[in-house]
Amino acid sequence: MEVSGLKEPIKITISSTTTINTTLKPICVYLNTRTNDTSPKECDQTEYNQTHITCFSKHLTYFGVLLVSADLSPKDQEIISYITFIGCGISLFALVITVLLFIANRNLRGDDSKKIHINLTVALILLNIHFLSSQAVAATSSSELCFYVALLLHYSLLASFTWMVLEGFHLCLLLVKVFNIYVRRYLLKLSVVGWGLPAVIVSLVVIIDRNIYGRTPLIPSRPNETTICYITDNTVKMVTTVGLFSMVFLFNVSMFGVTVKWFVGSHFGKQHRHRDWNAVQREILTLLVLIVLLGLPWGLIFFALGPLPAPGLYAFCILNCLQGFFIFIYFVLYLKKSKDSAAAPSTATQSASIKT
Structure with a gap:
């Protein structure tokens, strides 16, 4: 007799003959005999202790029962959760300040590169706002509000990835600028795409x-724990986010490689063999800025498709949650450099007049 569609789940308790530790955890699975599907499917819920596993x-x-690699321990999960929310909060504040600096400074507003950076900044602001509010909205009873937060979270994530690849495209044009490439209404076209x-x-x-x-x-293997407003279908999630970012990542990695090659070639060229340490430091700083603007730390997501060790998850959270803060630091250093450059001629003029 087929038994299905029960209103209340039944509990099937199985004794454990294997020691359950922090690296392995049991998952209840079943076989779908109706469709002759021999691949085991995960049950609705699993509870376990050191001696028994209960399937719902x-x-x-x-x-x-299958023993699989365990997710993060509860302690690591709590720490990473704090890192994520604190880091995103810091980035959100820093990104807003960055936008204000851009609006207040005429030199920044006249630079095409900085305009592209600020579009990425706005996309990251939207991403942080909707990510930070997603869990709170999911805890409410409003399905409509959760729908819009999930939609806007997905949109802002895709916009962030798109502007990252446009950063790479702009870098490509800068590297071949010797050919005098001109694109009519360049920023407008980038904005349409971005x-x-x-x-x-x-x-x-x-x-x-x-x-x-x-x-x-939030963690697919723990359906009864923290929930957020986002994409509910794993296939759509993989195609629209991981698929898009895969192309972004490959393109930006290639552009970063070309940039590194260009820097190395210029550094070891005959005319630059005696380049001072300050110039090398500036080039290293430029490469670090490019890593942030191109979104290369997001590449750790590929390792998350399999068992990613806790240190990798910590690195992923810290680097990507603070991406907005790193962009803010870049803008501050750029403004300081511009101010020092503007002050240098006036200082030289004063020195010349004193000598005279």
Whole structure:
């Protein structure tokens, strides 16, 4: 007799013959005999202690327990959660200050590169705002509000990735500027791509299935714990976010490699063999700035598709949550450099007049 669709889940308790530790955890699985699917599917819920594992299910079939690599320990998860929210809060504040600095400084507003940086800054502001509010909104009873937060979170993430690849594209043009490449209405076209492409992707997702945006577990293997408002379908999540970023990452890594090659070539060239240490420091700082602007630390996400050790997750959270803060530091250093450069001629003039 087939038993399915139970209103209350049944509990199946299985004794454990293997020691359960922090590196391995049990997961209840079942076989779908109706579709002759021999791949085990995870049950609705699993509870366990040192001696027994309890599986919760609303149907009956063949059940078993698999030992898989454990996720982060509760302590690591709590620490990373604090790092994430504190880092995103710091970045959000720093990014807002960066926008204000851009608005207040005429030299920044006249630089195409800085205009591209500020578009990335705005995208990251939207990303941090919706990410920080996502968990709180998911805890409310409003499904409509959760839908819009999930949609805007997805849009701002895609916009951030798009502006990262446009940073790489702009870098490509700068490296080949000797050919006098000119693009009519350059910034307008970049803005259409940077803000328009994510809007097209999000619109297609809504047209396909509006319910793709909603409440979803922060950690898929722990469905009964923290939830956020985001994409509920793993396939859509992989295609629209990981798929897009894969192309962004490959392009930007290649552009970064070309830049490193250019710097190395100029440093070891015949005319620059005696370059001073200050010039080398400036080049290293430039490369570090490019790593941030091109979003290369996000590449750690590829390791997250498999078992990523706790140190890797810590590095991913720290580097990416503070991306906005690093951009703010870059703008501050640029303004300081511009101020020092402007003051240098006047100082030289004063010295000349004193000697005279």
